Amino acid sequence: MKITSETERILRKLLTEQSLGALATSVQESPYVNLVAFAVSEDLRRIVFSTPRATRKFENLSTNHRAAMLVDSRSNSISDFHHAAAVTAIGPTDEITGAAYTKSRDLYVSRHPHLADFVDSPSSALFHLQVSIYILVRDFQRVDTITFDR
Amino acid sequence: MRTIISIGEITDEDKGRVGGKSFVSASLDSRGLKIPAGLCVTTDVYQRFIDEFGLRERIMMELSRKKLEDMRWEEIWDAALRIRTLFLKERIAPDLLRELIENLATAFGSRPVVVRSSAPGEDSELVSFAGLHDSFVNVSGAEAITEKIRLVWASLWSDRALLYRKELHLNVEESTIAVLIQELVLGEVSGVGFGRNPINDDQAVIEAVWGLNEGLVDGRVEPDRWILDRGSGRILSHIPARRSEAVFPGEQGTELRALEARLAEKAPLDGTGVESIFRMINPLEETLGSPPDFEWTLKDGELFVLQARPITTGRGEGDSEGKAWENPDRRPWYMSLQRNFDNLNVLRERIENEFIPEMEAETKRMAEVDMVQMTEDELLVEIESRERIRDRWNGIYWSEFIPFAHGIRLFGQVYNDAVRPDDPFEFMNLLDAGEAESLERNRMIEDLADIIRKNLVVKNRLEQGEEGGTSFERVLAEFMDKFGDLSCGVSQCTTGREGIISIASKMASSPPRPRRNAKTSDRLLQQYLAAFPEDQRQWATEVLELGQSSYRMRDEDNIHLARIEGQLLRALDENKRRHPGEENLPGILSKDAAGEKSQNHTTMKSQANGGKAERTEKLIVTPRQMVGQPASPGLARGPARVIKLTPDLSLVEAGEILVTDAIEPEMTFVVPLVAGIVERRGGMLIHGAIIAREYGLPCVTGIPDADKIIRDGEDITVDGFLGIVIIHNSR
Numbered sequence: 098m099k100i101t102s103e104t105e106r107i108l109r110k111l112l113t114e115q116s117l118g119a120l121a122t123s124v125q126e127s128p129y130v131n132l133v134a135f136a137v138s139e140d141l142r143r144i145v146f147s148t149p150r151a152t153r154k155f156e157n158l159s160t161n162h163r164a165a166m167l168v169d170s171r172s173n174s175i176s177d178f179h180h181a182a183a184v185t186a187i188g189p190t191d192e193i194t195g196a197a198y199t200k201s202r203d204l205y206v207s208r209h210p211h212l213a214d215f216v217d218s219p220s221s222a223l224f225h226l227q228v229s230i231y232i233l234v235r236d237f238q239r240v241d242t243i244t245f246d247r
Numbered sequence: 248m249r250t251i252i253s254i255g256e257i258t259d260e261d262k263g264r265v266g267g268k269s270f271v272s273a274s275l276d277s278r279g280l281k282i283p284a285g286l287c288v289t290t291d292v293y294q295r296f297i298d299e300f301g302l303r304e305r306i307m308m309e310l311s312r313k314k315l316e317d318m319r320w321e322e323i324w325d326a327a328l329r330i331r332t333l334f335l336k337e338r339i340a341p342d343l344l345r346e347l348i349e350n351l352a353t354a355f356g357s358r359p360v361v362v363r364s365s366a367p368g369e370d371s372e373l374v375s376f377a378g379l380h381d382s383f384v385n386v387s388g389a390e391a392i393t394e395k396i397r398l399v400w401a402s403l404w405s406d407r408a409l410l411y412r413k414e415l416h417l418n419v420e421e422s423t424i425a426v427l428i429q430e431l432v433l434g435e436v437s438g439v440g441f442g443r444n445p446i447n448d449d450q451a452v453i454e455a456v457w458g459l460n461e462g463l464v465d466g467r468v469e470p471d472r473w474i475l476d477r478g479s480g481r482i483l484s485h486i487p488a489r490r491s492e493a494v495f496p497g498e499q500g501t502e503l504r505a506l507e508a509r510l511a512e513k514a515p516l517d518g519t520g521v522e523s524i525f526r527m528i529n530p531l532e533e534t535l536g537s538p539p540d541f542e543w544t545l546k547d548g549e550l551f552v553l554q555a556r557p558i559t560t561g562r563g564e565g566d567s568e569g570k571a572w573e574n575p576d577r578r579p580w581y582m583s584l585q586r587n588f589d590n591l592n593v594l595r596e597r598i599e600n601e602f603i604p605e606m607e608a609e610t611k612r613m614a615e616v617d618m619v620q621m622t623e624d625e626l627l628v629e630i631e632s633r634e635r636i637r638d639r640w641n642g643i644y645w646s647e648f649i650p651f652a653h654g655i656r657l658f659g660q661v662y663n664d665a666v667r668p669d670d671p672f673e674f675m676n677l678l679d680a681g682e683a684e685s686l687e688r689n690r691m692i693e694d695l696a697d698i699i700r701k702n703l704v705v706k707n708r709l710e711q712g713e714e715g716g717t718s719f720e721r722v723l724a725e726f727m728d729k730f731g732d733l734s735c736g737v738s739q740c741t742t743g744r745e746g747i748i749s750i751a752s753k754m755a756s757s758p759p760r761p762r763r764n765a766k767t768s769d770r771l772l773q774q775y776l777a778a779f780p781e782d783q784r785q786w787a788t789e790v791l792e793l794g795q796s797s798y799r800m801r802d803e804d805n806i807h808l809a810r811i812e813g814q815l816l817r818a819l820d821e822n823k824r825r826h827p828g829e830e831n832l833p834g835i836l837s838k839d840a841a842g843e844k845s846q847n848h849t850t851m852k853s854q855a856n857g858g859k860a861e862r863t864e865k866l867i868v869t870p871r872q873m874v875g876q877p878a879s880p881g882l883a884r885g886p887a888r889v890i891k892l893t894p895d896l897s898l899v900e901a902g903e904i905l906v907t908d909a910i911e912p913e914m915t916f917v918v919p920l921v922a923g924i925v926e927r928r929g930g931m932l933i934h935g936a937i938i939a940r941e942y943g944l945p946c947v948t949g950i951p952d953a954d955k956i957i958r959d960g961e962d963i964t965v966d967g968f969l970g971i972v973i974i975h976n977s978r
Contacts, residue, residue, distance in 0.1 A: 105866050108866075141866070178307075179311035232871070238872060238874045240973075241871060243868050243869075
């Protein structure tokens with residue numbers, strides 16, 4: 098029987114209902130954050146996103162594989178303070194190539210059908226963030242860490 | 248859009264924003280029934296008020312610290328008090344204030360009014376919020392009325408209202424409220440009527456008192472009662488009251504006064520009067536669509552309907568007898584927690600002069616019994632007798648001591664209304680006029696520590712396991728004479744002098760921890776009394792004294808109850824001594840474990856089920872930052888000392904953060920040693936919070952499973968300002 102905790106329910110809801118996340122990359126002393134469309138794998142262990150190869154984030158990820166992504170449910174209204182939740186996923190990233198590409202590409206496109214041309218473009222790369230840890234914040238101040246039973 | 252509407256102008260379209268009470272009044276008015284003139288401040292005005300400066304979100308943030316269904320009723324009390332302070336302190340936007348003042352001044356001038364809640368959805372046939380929200384009788388002047396409107400708005404978030412909604416699973420976030428303001432009709436006779444007797448469908452009931460009906464509604468004045476045939480209106484019986492007092496208007500508000508002899512001898516209604524009230528039932532029933540529960544008053548021969556609602560079918564009133572706190576539907580119990588000043592004073596008299604002396608005598612009698620000499624049968628009878636005694640006092644604890652705790656709340660509310668402090672719990676600084684027993688015990692341990700601190704010879708002797716010298720031994724003997732040893736009350740007195748010496752020695756290794764400065768209390772007392780006009784200071788002092796007694800009792804009742812429990816444990820231990828290896832008598836200790844459900848009188852829980860992280864199939868969820876109640880301000884970081892079993896108390900070292908399920912008064916001797924406190928049990932008035940404030944220690948309460956989530960020695964921060972606990976280690 099699958100056990101689903103309240104925490105996992107909130108985490109899964111965030112990652113499956115939100116389309117965009119803020120991806121944080123860094124090289125040397127230069128942090129950089131930008132929005133990316135993403136899709137999450139069923140087991141929540143991988144977050145897939147795409148980027149043109151000529152971008153600063155691609156350049157950063159090519160040098161430093163470690164990244165973090167913030168996904169949140171804010172609506173830019175005052176009720177966010179008690180309603181919204183935010184999760185930061187942290188882990189190494191890799192460009193997806195070879196046999197794994199098609200499956201990950203389909204996951205991404207099924208979540209963002211309007212981005213099929215974008216991801217299929219020869220100038221785009223498909224990445225996944227292999228989540229080591231999630232840090233979930235809700236109820237304004239409540240923080241849980243979520244890791245995987247490996 | 249009309250946001251303030253006179254009763255005569257209310258239409259069907261306004262139903263959602265004028266609330267149940269206003270809408271019914273308008274319906275009665277349109278049917279030609281006589282009602283006091285008035286107007287409704289709609290829910291739109293309330294919404295404007297809470298949206299203007301972000302009050303709505305502050306309320307929701309306060310209530311989302313924890314799910315309402317996971318909060319203990321004391322935590323809900325605290326949240327309600329914080330929210331009430333927000334309402335008291337919040338500005339009313341100038342244009343809104345002007346609109347209110349102009350409308351109120353035009354409608355009422357300086358004539359006295361009644362300010363009542365009128366919440367949408369209240370007073371339906373299935374759900375009655377009768378008495379849940381505040382009403383104010385005899386208020387004069389637009390400014391004064393506006394202040395009462397503010398309080399009626401705040402009462403939407405009172406502990407009772409929140410508990411009620413929690414019980415009915417009503418959506419708290421969508422709650423809103425209108426306010427009905429009507430001219431005060433100074434009736435000579437007032438009362439209530441029931442279109443159908445709740446216990447007999449063929450009957451109607453009319454009750455009447457002299458003066459205003461406020462005393463009848465809140466139970467202070469006994470009414471004359473008539474039972475009538477519902478079909479014909481024939482009087483079937485009249486149950487006269489013992490008429491001695493009645494409620495009349497005071498300068499502001501109302502007063503309970505002795506009744507003149509000529510009125511006391513006479514029923515407030517004659518047959519014709521009863522008949523005229525009965526005749527109102529039909530039109531009321533036609534308006535409401537079901538038999539009414541209504542309030543009326545009679546002035547100069549004219550009969551006014553003050554308010555009317557359908558008789559509620561889902562109130563669960565039948566449960567209010569007996570152990571209401573054990574019923575699945577706790578609404579009657581919640582309602583019973585609301586006690587007024589007079590009622591609390593009666594309770595105080597009984598607790599101080601009857602129950603406490605009786606508990607002391609009972610404990611002394613049991614302590615003097617020599618059980619070693621008893622036969623097996625005698626011991627069994629003694630155990631059963633002690634179990635009955637314990638159960639009896641547990642019952643009294645719930646029915647008398649817990650409601651008496653409302654005395655603290657009453658004082659807090661009076662203090663906050665008068666002083667309007669930034670800290671809604673500032674009033675607690677005035678509560679400990681006398682020294683609570685646990686603080687007295689801590690003071691004596693500090694005396695011992697001080698001797699050790701100042702005298703190296705004593706310190707060395709004690710370290711060698713020798714006696715500490717005359718003065719030390721004298722204070723130690725005095726301590727043991729008064730309190731037994733440190734474990735007395737928690738379990739049996741087993742740690743002996745070594746336990747006390749160990750704690751005193753640890754305390755001696757660091758400077759004494761100062762308690763709150765008495766000067767603060769003096770300044771606050773002056774501030775409190777100065778907030779009242781001269782002629783109300785006596786009353787203000789009496790409310791303070793009531794609060795102080797109630798506060799003292801929060802500590803002492805548990806100590807006395809624990810001593811009675813201790814005597815039962817003593818008998819069980821005698822049985823165990825005779826039958827080593829056997830299980831304890833079935834059914835007795837299991838009741839101790841069941842005591843946990845009481846939440847207030849908890850025994851420490853075993854280490855079983857000490858799960859650290861929540862595991863689902865593949866995910867491991869580990870709390871990193873937990874949110875509870877900010878019970879005592881301050882910030883501290885240090886290693887956690889998790890107390891799960893009584894002996895763990897002896898392990899506490901100076902500078903540690905005490906983490907436990909619930910600090911009982913008997914455990915508080917370790918508090919002067921620690922740097923902060925984290926407790927599973929929530930609330931401002933629990934012992935952990937009280938003693939933390941006393942010593943100026945940061946304290947966060949209401950952290951679910953605190954003693955299971957946090958491990959011994961873990962590096963943690965207690966943020967007593969925000970009510971947050973952070974676990975730092977590698978997470």
